[in-house]
Amino acid sequence: MVSLKTIAEKCGVSTATVSKALNDQKDISEETKSRIRTVAEQLGYFPNAAARSLKTNHSYNLGVLFEEEAGSGLQHEYFSGVLNGLKVQAEKQGYDITFINTCFENRKMSYLEHCKYRNFEGVAIVCADFNDAGVMELMNSEVPVVTIDYLHHNCTAVSSNNIQGMEDLVRYIYSQGHRRIAYIHGQQNGSAVTKDRLTSFYRTMDELKLEVPDEYIRTADYLETREAAKQTKELLNLENPPTCIIYPDDTALIGGRNVIIEMGLRIPKDISVAGYDGTRMSQLLHPKLTTIKQDTEEIGREAAKRLIGSIEKPKTTLIERVVIEGILIPGQSVGKIPEQK
Known part of the structure; x- marks a missing residue:
């Protein structure tokens, strides 16, 4: 050197x-x-980074909290897109990113303690249990924090426009003649994503003057194929089953798709399905899925911009909710049927 x-x-x-x-x-x-x-x-x-830090009083290092419970880790397509966008934008603005953990030299430390130890100037919480005491401590601290898909009074939040996305999806399904539409939504515990999508689903159905029977609304965790499969079977065995089922995401939909095939039904001739996220896999299936594609790279880039802005210009920074638009992909999994009475 x-x-x-x-x-x-x-x-x-x-x-x-x-x-x-x-x-x-x-x-x-x-x-x-x-x-x-x-x-x-x-x-x-x-x-030298240490010397630079001493002189400028800036570490130019951002922490990233990513605790993904579904087991996909960095292979999770939604979060990998967000992380890549965040990394590219941070590096473009002269910052490094480091993942936060709670263990150092066999000693447990809180997320906040790790941030102070590493001298992070700010943190992006990409995925975490937001009810966890350590996560709450970090969000309530003086460390600048940006969250992805979670609203907190002390942090700027960046998320996809789940309200508009669900409305676009329901209206498209309606335009194809469907009137009996079921929704298997994701987990509700503290999830702004689920709340926005579910509320938008009910609101859009109401605007279209469509009834939503209680048995048409089901719960299955995001990315959980087994529970989605179970709920799909129960929906199809109803006396008056839906003609279209919306799933929490494209991955969970695969569980429902497997059940549909096992029951000898065809998509979309016998039953239509729609997902969410717009993953690459969704367009490789046959028929291609009808879904909402989220701009994950832009979500990550915007999170980095907002976080660095709060670090470099704290006096002009506001706590905001930044919404990134998604795009409807019509696909072929929602068939056109005669208008249902």
Whole structure:
């Protein structure tokens, strides 16, 4: 690694002069500054991060809290897109990202303690149990925090427009002639995503003057294929079954799809289905899924922008809810049927 001493020897000046030149101090001539900077660039010099931090009082390091319970980890398509967008934008603005954990040298520490230990300037909570005491402590702290898909009074939140997305999905299904529409939604515990989608579902159905029987509304955790399969079977065995079923996400839909096939039914001839998220896999299935594609990369980029903005300009920062629009993908899994009475 190239040091200030190496540059000083190459230029025939002191290390103090090199330091002043690289930090653009006024008591060094422009000619000397230019010569030293040119040599530093030729030698591939990078300032020491610790020294830079001491001088600027900035670590340029962001923490990322990602505790995903479904077992997909970084392979989870939605979160991997968000994380990639966050990483690209953070690096573009000169910041590094580091994942937060609660264990260091076999000693347990809270999320907040780890943030202080690592000198994180801010944190993006991409996925976590928001009812966890450690997560709540972090959100309520003085550390700037941006959350993904979760509303908290002390944090800016970035999320997909789940209200508009669900409305677009229901109205499209309605336009295909469906009047008996069931919805298997995700878990409700503290989930702003589920609340927004479910409320939008009921509101849109009401605007379309469609009845929603209680037995048409079911619960299955996000990405949970087994529970989605169970709820699908119960819906199809109703005396008056739905003609279309909306699922929590494209992955959970696969559980329902398997049951439909096992029962000897065809999609969309006998029963229509729709998902959410717009994963690549959803467009590889046959028939291609009708779904809402979320712009995960933009969600991540916007989260990074907002977080860095709150770090660099705290006096002008407001706590906001930032909404990123999704796109309806019609697919072929919702068939057109005669109007239902």
